[in-house]
Amino acid sequence: MGEQLTSRAENYSQWYNELVIKSGLAENSAVRGCMVIKPYGYTLWENMRDILDRMFKDSGHVNAYFPLFIPKSYLSREASHVEGFAKECAVVTHYRLKQNPDGEGIIVDPDSKLEEELIIRPTSETIIWSTYKNWIQSYRDLPILINQWANVVRWEMRTRLFLRTAEFLWQEGHTAHQSEQEAIEEAERMVHIYADFVENYMGVPVVIGVKSPAERFAGAVNTYCIEALMQDGKALQAGTTHFLGQNFAKAFDVQFLNKNNTLEYVWATSWGVSTRLIGALIMAHSDDKGLVLPPKIAPIQVVIIPIYRNDEQLAKVNQVAFSIEKALKARNISVKYDNRDEYRSGWKFNEYEMKGVPVRITVGARDLENNQVELFRRDTLEKNLVDCNTVVAEAEALLEDIHKSIFNKALAFREQNITKVDSWEEFVDVIENKGGFVSAHWDGTAETEEAIKEKTKATIRCIPLNNPQEEGKCVYSGKASKERVLFARAY
């Protein structure tokens, strides 16, 4: 370590890229657009996954696994779906390599061409609904409430670690229902579960809303989303849930006998969050010294660092440090005692600040003379001497306090950065200079939405749920409008 990060003020984008790499979360791989998620980053993802998985199971869902490959003809069945994904598909065309008969090296065997090309799943609606067709005959077979943890591939041209990568990890829920109402309720339930997770475990406040038609998922009737605000004033879509209507049921001819004994198409939802969430939490909380990780999902919640000059001091320090470590573990707190002697304590301080460990306990021989250790919180960088006998309880309380504190800080930042505007000049000025969400009237047309995007790069992030209805005039066209929507530049 030792090297400084580029500061956020200097170059936010470079700060982010350096931070992901220097903190050991992930790095770019030799394969274009694909990342290597390093152990520290993967442990963070495991913690997030385990909590989400529990939330999904507690709300009645079960996991399953569907194929990585989607026959080209399946992806093409739902017209707007294939249009949405066609431009970024990894396509498998052959199934064998062989020695080059004309020379050196290995070539793709031309005799192994597939009759039908296979697409690496960019999302699994089509392969799953082709399967549900065999599972669903009667209303008794419904609902189906399935989730899948998987890798997916979208061949993005511009990639950034976690935020946009060709391959990423995610979960995708795919549910089947006997009524429109039930499916809509499911899509709404899941967007609230996502909001619960992102706010209460990641400490990132979100706006829950629906997308404008132009921003909907390819194949959805309605898309719900949670939108978060990053420190540079750009928005980030953190998760989406989709009410798919009967679109995929019709594309794959999935009908069921309802209670009145008549055939009806099945109603569907899908919903997903991905490793992109890691990008969101980094950009919401971290600072120029490194990551600031949310305590509830941090791979290491507490790090203990010893300070000593000789073996005699080390023996005393070890005794206290091991006892604190044991007591923290007994409280189910993830703790690391870093007693490596090849690194100085100053180096370790920087290292764990860069890695965003929420709480640091420094056990120093001198402080121990007063039966004290130093308790440090990563978010505010404050430190205090505390009594050895109370440090464990104080560290545990501090974790809770840091969660609240980073959430409140991010919430205050967001509240300061939702700006109501009523004129086009104001709109452009706020988007250009202040950033954040702009709350403005919109006439509801795709034309206006597109024109605003072209002129300012701002898009409609969402129409908030329970949005207050108020008469107004579209900030761009001047036409009548019944509600404000949130615009922002976004990741």
Next chain:
Amino acid sequence: MGEQLTSRAENYSQWYNELVIKSGLAENSAVRGCMVIKPYGYTLWENMRDILDRMFKDSGHVNAYFPLFIPKSYLSREASHVEGFAKECAVVTHYRLKQNPDGEGIIVDPDSKLEEELIIRPTSETIIWSTYKNWIQSYRDLPILINQWANVVRWEMRTRLFLRTAEFLWQEGHTAHQSEQEAIEEAERMVHIYADFVENYMGVPVVIGVKSPAERFAGAVNTYCIEALMQDGKALQAGTTHFLGQNFAKAFDVQFLNKNNTLEYVWATSWGVSTRLIGALIMAHSDDKGLVLPPKIAPIQVVIIPIYRNDEQLAKVNQVAFSIEKALKARNISVKYDNRDEYRSGWKFNEYEMKGVPVRITVGARDLENNQVELFRRDTLEKNLVDCNTVVAEAEALLEDIHKSIFNKALAFREQNITKVDSWEEFVDVIENKGGFVSAHWDGTAETEEAIKEKTKATIRCIPLNNPQEEGKCVYSGKASKERVLFARAY
């Protein structure tokens, strides 16, 4: 349900295929050779994965994630490695689809051809060692003890659910060490962890051994394995660990400065088990009535079924059943109370026997008059009336007993089916008629191994660890031999 399974005696292979589908574990997908792992099967896999993951972490390993794609040139770097996998590679050649300009439908855009083809990982040694090159400079960076849970693809021509599928789920450990000895110890440690898991959680006894050179992993210096015996007398390789020597370090030029400050190539291991283990446990324990699942990993450990004639009886039955359910859950036992009234109890009995639920508790209104319920064990199909007050403790004890019992039964079967032979006539006779493992002397040559395989379809499954040394003559060539090895026909 209701339909009978083909019996094992009639057609073992058909019994297996029907069983996987009828029990709801998995089914074939629309994509050639790829399976859909249904919720019941996936929960079984989750239970296995969670236990293995804990064992890996307890032995010092951490998880990470590497790309799905491997550039063709990377796969080709290690000569025997690419030779081993070239014939079964899914190859990505393009990254975009488009509307067919000459007519209907969607086609692969020829302008999106990749400069270098990407292989879907059949295993990740090459992509991982290309990454380790950047992570390893000094002995201080070693060991690296990383595991990855992932999907992999091997384009097999003949596939069978769980046993051999084009895509499968697995874990792959990839470790890097500073000495040959340390790497060998790691490969041996992991094969023992696999044996521990398969025997003590899946209830399947295994022989631990090493592969003959011809059966080694492509790129390994030595391959360790665990071999299990299925009920039809065929062997199944349940897991392998590989000492890779310096082969991949040399292929990717991964050197480190050792403690003497000289550059040295890094020593490597890799090791993996897959969803194939599910095939192993099905074929080791199940019977003509359905699955017999090992209690420690069964998705449902105890099912409770009510029997009643009227609402008054149902109220009494419910009261007892809910209280048993609650008490079992409090003991961390996975329990399902199936009180659906659209299915008869006889149908439910068959259903859960097919699904292999280890313990069934039937709460019947008549038995309740004597404060009794019926306790049924799936493995032996025995049932007993037990007191309501003791049923929870008895069910818990029964789960433990069933584990021991199915393990001992499988062990006894295997012991009866390891046959020592000393002549070629005996060898052929046992392989053809009795099946199982044949323990025979082998001259150590690949030629003899190949000849035996051609004549009998039997392969060397392994040379057991700590194999007794004894002078003998090769059962095929008559040449001198120092130890017996285990032959069998295998999955």
